[in-house]
């Protein structure tokens with residue numbers, strides 16, 4: 001499970017209250033994920049956390065049948081999701097129709113609470 | 128010494144016996160055994176070694192330092208690459224600059240993969256934005272393969288064909304862990320259980336144990352030795368940032384190794400057509416397509432046609448992974464990178480244990496973003 005650092009804690013704290021956030025540069029307006037200390041587009045250190053719409057599309061995905069560790073139940077869907085803001089993140093596609101995921105499908109965030117401390121932002125296929 | 132006589136050549140290259148497990152062995156003991164074999168192959172002694180890049184097990188932080196000290200060397204040059212193609216280039220540069228005269232590249236693994244309920248320890252990324260979604264090595268590599276296959280409408284059997292070719296090479300190789308397990312057809316690959324769609328079990332590398340080592344020295348020193356020196360013609364390596372951290376999309380994977388390949392061919396002063404043997408890292412079947420495209424043998428999307436109909440089989444124009452690679456020969460965690468170099472050297476010396484390519488003069492070795500061109 002994620003062990004947040006000072007840099008990443010705001011992301012996980014927001015997930016716990018059902019908000020998907022991302023770093024945004026106040027200078028060039030670029031989005032930065034995964035979190036880092038300065039902007040990947042213009043190197044400015046003026047990054048702030050903003051909430052995203054939580055919608056996007058599947059860039060690519062894989063259905064995993066051999067779990068990483070016994071903590072995961074196969075099959076599960078790992079995907080690269082491109083958010084509508086234009087940045088990408090790895091996540092899981094969840095929901096009863098997840099096995100039908102395809103490249104290009106529209107998705108929206110769905111928070112999955114796994115413990116007191118951790119809520120994972122996953123995605124489900126948009127109707 | 129003139130610049131020409133300081134040119135680096137590979138003078139020794141050996142694998143220990145490779146097996147699914149080597150009871151009683153440790154990562155240190157198999158790396159030592161490989162060291163002895165490669166120095167013996169070269170006709171050199173440990174006392175000749177004044178530089179090394181070593182990775183026993185997964186000791187990335189201090190492998191070279193610790194292994195060099197354990198060998199009893201007083202002081203020694205160390206490389207920073209994981210032993211493999213980039214480490215060959217790095218060692219050649221160190222020798223040519225006069226930083227050292229004889230470099231040992233060594234690695235091996237035994238006894239580390241004991242929790243068989245999980246995937247192998249070197250395939251479980253721990254990154255905060257990766258691990259929690261169950262991403263492991265086959266899934267990471269499946270993501271770019273899936274995207275490519277979608278974009279260029281590639282049917283799974285085109286990719287399965289590649290795995291069948293490599294596994295058949297290994298099946299014919301008496302030194303391969305899975306010797307005699309073939310022949311395989313593309314249908315056999317597709318019939319194996321799914322691991323991470325589109326990769327079936329037989330599209331993926333295996334896991335095993337063993338050691339490998341390579342010795343480089345100056346061209347002048349090599350003239351006094353009995354063995355054929357293999358020249359380091361050119362090379363390079365591209366990083367794409369930390370692996371298992373950022374989304375491994377096809378657009379990112381496609382460019383990995385392109386600059387390194389261009390630099391390798393430019394320095395070697397040879398054309399793509401001059402290469403006889405293609406020792407590509409075959410951790411997953413589609414990667415062979417990616418390498419041919421990244422090295423400029425064909426355009427993006429053309430790879431599945433390029434490799435088809437025997438082109439990459441021994442006897443074809445572009446024979447790949449002639450020892451059976453990680454799918455059949457051996458995959459130890461990291462020293463399989465050196466196995467690609469060892470097999471290229473054996474091909475160029477005409478000493479392959481199986482699948483010898485007649486009159487092989489130039490080999491290209493690639494491992495993810497690393498490239499080296501070797502020639503005799």
Ligand SMILES: [Zn+2]
Nearest residue numbers: 025028039042
């Ligand atoms: Zn910026």
